[in-house]
Amino acid sequence: MSLPLLFLFVLAIAALGFFVGRSRAFKSADGDIKVLHSLPGYYGWNAALMVLLPAIAVLMLWLSIQPVIINNNVSAMISEHAIAESSLDLVMSDVIRVAEGLDIAVEKGAMTAGQASSIRTELTDVRTRLGSVGVALGSEVSSETLKAAQRYREMSSFGHLGRTVLVLAVAFAGLAFGYSRSHKDFRARNVVEQVVLWILILAASIAVLTTVGIVFSLIFNTIEFFKLYPAADFFFGLTWSPSFGGGSELGILPLMWATFYISLIALAVAVPIGLFAAIYLSEYAGSTVRAFAKPMLEVLAGIPTIVYGLFALMTVGPLLVDAFGQDGAFGVNWMQGGTAVMTAGLVMGIMLIPFVSSLSDDIINAVPQAMRDGSLGLGATHSETIKQVILPAALPGVVGAVLLAASRAIGETMIVVLGAGAAARLSGNPFEAMTTVTAKIVSQLTGDQDFASPEALVAFALGMTLFVITLCLNIFALYIVRKYREQYE
Structure with a gap:
């Protein structure tokens, strides 16, 4: 499942949580709003937040960890000779480019998923094959690069599947938890307002930490510069x-x-x-x-x-x-x-x-x-x-x-x-x-x-x-x- 579609699913589950949480709170009060501790909307928002926040947190964590794991695993397949001729970053960019090209070829029907996983440079001109579907490669694709790209596709596909399953599981777990707490005596307003407060604090912290990060980035690189060039001559x-x-x-x-x-x-x-x-x-x-x-x-x-x-x-x-x-x-x-x-x-x-x-x-x-x-x-x-x-x-x-x-x-x-x-x-x-x-x-x-x-x-x-x-x-x-x-x- 693609990332935008997964996000829409999470939003849909959160919307469902809003309505079922609100409905269950009403039901626990026998339809009498005066019996509820908080306004009905707070119960709905509590259930929705129990879906959204954990699911988005898991999604952000997965998106930050998955590329690191895949790159470390795939880069181990690159020989020292290839790294010496170019650099690991350039080789990995070629690998990712070929992997994306194979995905495009499969999407356009130029080859099947099985062919993309089994294609070999000894039997096929990969560069020409990918060029026919609009993927331009700067050089010939080596056997080592192709194997690394196929491994990259395999791990990415497994990672996308694992991401979808885990995020949806967390979303449904949050839905169940929020639904179970939606009863007339639950202090939904206090919880929702506290969560919103922490969201606002997080937003402010991100702005402040971004500024601090920019400043420290400038400071550290400026210090490195003045180690190589006299400050008096610069100023x-x-x-x-x-x-x-x-x-x-x-x-x-x-x-x-x-x-x-x-x-x-x-x-x-x-x-x-x-x-x-x-x-x-x-x-x-x-x-x-x-x-x-x-x-x-x-x-x-x-x-x-x-x-x-x-x-x-x-x-x-x-x-x-x-x-x-x-x-x-x-x-x-x-x-x-x-x-x-x-x-x-x-x-x-x-x-x-x-x-x-x-x-x-x-x-x-x-x-x-x-x-x-x-x-x-x-x-x-x-x-x-x-x-x-x-x-x-x-x-x-x-x-x-x-x-x-x-x-x-x-x-x-x-x-x-x-x-x-x-x-x-x-x-x-x-x-x-x-x-x-x-x-x-x-x-x-x-x-x-x-x-x-x-x-x-x-x-x-x-x-x-x-x-x-x-x-x-x-x-x-x-x-x-x-x-x-x-x-x-």
């Missing part, structure tokens, strides 16, 4: 010139300069436009205009960043060259090509407008109407009320919006890859091509890299640096928010 070096053949210069300053330069230009575009748009929509626009303009503005937030990157490369860059190039409208020669800091900054600023405007609009609307009425009642004009009352009161939220936009700008990748260029340099000319930290993280980890080399590990050091900078920005913004919040509360 204070003025040249970025990686070379996987050796002799790399990995100074971060050119990348940090471009990152902040592009971010400042983006914020210079996004903050005024976004804030003014928020003020207009919240304080001046009528309901008809607001109902149309706000959704249209927020459409910008849903556009993929790769589309913004193409817009920068194909539209904004050529327009800037036409204006500031040698033969441009202004007759200057500031911009040699379409990729430049200004190109990426302008497009990124357009992308950030909805982040600033939407959050600022929400926080401005949250300012109590009594503050507006009091200001107007004392004789202030509408514009004076906005400037002297509403904006100061909304300042903490506006700072948060700007911070979100700044963090988004610092972490942006695709726009700077396509719009800013790939040159790592220190320059104050916004019409020159430069590159950022995120763009270099992508380039350093693209392709088959040796993660024991400083040229690959430097990506983690770059990521850790960005993390620390963003954390400092958040701490500073929190300080500003608390300071001004105390003034206006």
